Amino acid sequence: MKIPRPSARMPHLIQLRNLKMARSAHAYVRGSTVQFYEWLHSQPGRRLPHGPAIWICGDCHAGNLGPTGDTKGRIDMHIRDLDQTVIGNPAHDLVRLALSLATAARGSDLPGVTTARMLEEMMVGYEQAFKDKPDEVPPRPSQVKAGMRSAVERTWKNLARERIENARPSIPLGKHFWSLSRAEKSALESVCASDEIHQLVTSLKGRPKDAKVQLLDSAYWVKGCSSLGLLRYAALLGVGDKDDQEYCLIDIKEAVGAAAPRAARAKMPRDNGRRVVEGARQLSPGLGERMLATRFLDHGFFIRELLPQDMKLELDELSEIDAMHAAGYLARVVGIAHARQMDRDTRKDWMEVLQENRSKQLDAPSWLWTSVVQLVGSHEQGYLNHCRRYALEH
Template identity: 55%
Template sequence: MPFRCPRPADRAERLARRRNRKMARSAHAYVRGNTGRFYEWLAASAGDSLPAGPAIWICGDCHVGNLGPLAARDGAVGVQIRDLDQAVIGNPAHDLIRLGLSLASACRSANLPGAVSVRMVEALLDAYARAFGRRPTPIAPPSAIEVVMRQALARSWKQLARDHLSHTRPRIPLGSRFWPLSQRERRAIGEIFDPDALPTLAARLGLAAPDESVAFSDAAYWVKGCSSLGRLRYAILLEVGAADGKRRMAMVDMKEAPPAAAPRYEDAPMPRDNAARVVRAASALAPALGERMAAVRLLERPMAMRELLPQDLKIEPDRLPPATIDAIARYLGQVVGLAHAGQMDADTRHRWQRELRSSRSKVVDAPSWLWRSIVDALASHERGYLEHCRRHIATIERR
């Protein structure tokens, strides 16, 4: 039976069902898709037991799927944090626990022995702490990450178009991933991408040179992600013309920026507009992403937009080989550590590294607060996952 795109009026119900179904697939999917649960657990259980790290921009939703290759304007590709919806100026320890929870839930989903989780936490903290040294030695990516990097480097616009667009004409094909817009949405998007405003907007996004022309081609509602399902998200297709007459397509991802669930340091100055907050955080944590983002308002909601490049990929945790989870944790720990360290001066880096190393247990080579936090959070999310599945099944049976 062919897929029928929902009317815009029916969109919210369909998206809620899809989100609940995705989160019911595994405990790991539930962890990835439920940032709110993580911070509810943090407020109720961890509290003052965590070290108070320096006030810097943190990801706020630092799970494995939110890390991956990103392309900079100069063509360089590297693994960075790729989703900053929850970013705030807060405690960097929260990112470390969230990443550890994501990796630990992947271990549990793969039915790995508990000893693997112990080694994973050791590797995660060791690499994260080393990132705050004077001259941290770069950690080579494990083979599983190298595969993702090779895929990113080999991708071209043609591959991006094959993944998302119609083969026959420069249009976004409606179906399970792209849904039709309402007339109100189409008018509002048309105002943002007005021909007179497009050159300035294209320059802010870094997708066109001053002597290139930019024209709006198409737009659709984008059904993407898990935790973001239910918020406004659009795919925008633009046509860029060079002075020599050659033309190319560019694709823009425009996503609603929600209020952050992650707790911020109360005296930290942050933009009040949530889209501006996301863009500011990206500039601090993931420069390759921040340099090609812009904040706008659509239908009175804050929206963060970026050009979607072929090299932008996410690491799929379900596809990572379990046998190398400690090496993956070590590599990703340094990625996050360097993103945090880049915002600190030398004295602050030294103090934070000393705090991290002093908290290591003398009995088990893992930090007592990090290990306890990950174990407690894992138990809380396991309960939440089973309860989510119960409600999901009950909802299906009632329909």
Template identity: 55%
Template sequence: MAKKHAVPPRLRQQRLTALRNLKMAKSAHAYVRGNVVQFYDWLEQAGRVLPQGPEIWICGDCHVSNMGPVSDVDGNVDIQIRDLDQTVIGNPAHDLIRLGVSLATSARGSDLPGVVTAQMQEELIAGYELALSPSGHARVERPATIRVVMKRALKRRWKHLAEERLQDTTPDIPLGRKFWPITANEQQELQALAASDAMRNLVTQLIHRKVDAPIQLLDAKYWVKGCSSLGYLRYAVLLSVGRADKGKPDLCLIDIKEALRAAAPHAKGSPMPRSNADRIVQGAKHLAPHLGERMLAAKIQGKSVFVRELRPQDLKIDLDRLTSREAMGIARYLGHLVGRAHASQLDRKQRQQWLRDLKLQRPASIDAPSWLWRSVVELIQAHEGGYLDHCRGFALEQAQQQD
């Protein structure tokens, strides 16, 4: 029954565009997540003067769902940034604004009053500044919502990943809504990648796998996943690592994703890798070391892609319904998380200077920089209008298709 929802390669692009529009019409928060290009367009059009922070690797798309538990190759799990598609060497103020907008959208989705949104921006900047301070190594207490997702991550095993991603634990990737057939040429290129030394080095990093273990491609499909990435190359590849006659082989699920040009503006004088995939891997190593060590850059269909093995412990943070207290605790915690990722790239003198710059322009009415608060307010207004226009255009398009 599920196979009838699988789309052949010749119809792939048309269907992906429709799915992306549908996803973005589901909620204002989904619209924010899928609109990083418009985010930077709106930010630039506003003409707002932002502090020029130190030139470091930034996430570039620093919203709530792009953070969560991430496992390293030794099985250690920590909350880190988990999506680096937009990473560049740029202005850290952009990460603060993007996260501020995401938190504000979550507050609106939880029907929290506007004063809570203002308080969340205060907590965001307080947590971030703490990470830059001499005592920044001290961790901010994890809110209950974060502790729940972390506890869940620590309990997960391969079967949970397989049942969640593949709908089954059998060694294949079922055709259906999420997984579509690939062309013979795509199959050939994915087979070659699976047999490469680079892939071997990637999948045998886990402590319990042998470096010389045989690797076999069991299945590969086009993966209908994400929102901003819909319409670009995305593959799920299932590998076995190890011989059946020496014990049951490991199964590993590989995510291969097209590396797009970053929408986030980069520092002109700072050298970055020319390849978008190399840029993403490099940024991940600086901002999310658990994830960065599990990634590699490659090419499929002549396009730059980055590759990572998905681990059962990798989860995203979803904020459904928040109380005022939860919202402020999460804002402080995530602000500190991003602050630590930024501070790890700075020496003591640079941290002190950036901290001094952040403490400027504090209005009497709110203990957050005026540039941050005003940017968040204006961008929320722009996103609300853009979201409604998107929904109207999507509804009209659907009506025309039904006529």
């Protein structure tokens, strides 16, 4: 493909984002965050119960959860994308996850009754996380088992095959990586020579604190869906002497203001990069300790080293059993992230709120079911209109 000049990236990125969102209703839900936030600000969205003001993901769809590694080499399922993290209402994360799971179920052609059962399992999994000593871990669905197994087995060479051609110490320009302007190259050289980056990449288990860190290559990174159009860079670093050099890939992503509703009078870092890092440390500490915030080119950024174990969870072609297991398991991951921020009394009060408004027909809050029904309908309409516009333009 012909790589666009740095000054001409935006039209290509917008076209790519529109293409990705046209591929499936589930992809549209993942990419149309603004539509979800507009609903939260609407009358139905404002009727949701008000949970305790804690750090939430803010964009808690299933694709933003997945296996992640920490600095000590351990792997577990966590919230892995925190661009929209704010101190807000935990009910918003529950509704966003429920919408994502319901859309995945529809994409797998599962009946509506399965969606209802998924919401029940989701609440069981979420509430399980709030018990002092969880006595029953929800079974990992096959997609999660496969993802965890792949994550455990992945090495830097796996990451290199996907991102860096032939494991050479350079980043190949093409579909995923585009060329940089002179100003971008110079700025990235300065950032990667900083003490903060040195400390970040040498904090990983087994790396000497005094290891030499060298920038080998860098590029503009074409990645994501709703975030396409923001500045994002990949930097390939060499750690250690040439004879025994390790490589690491650094993800440098622009941090912009969160569209997710925040709690009134919530005290958060004003700098968006610092907000993302602080939210990560609260919700996914193993990931948060591998991140830092910085500013260059008059923009705020957050930076993390990509580990081979960091993977996106794909929920495609779900069976009915796997759909219910996935709902319970992923909700428990979110519940753990929420619960660790609450004391015992706050947990108890929040659990009591979640037990309200349940019917004999559905063992989940009625507001959750009503919200999902409304959102699935509006997103289906939005998706079809998006596809129509895309077809007319192409």
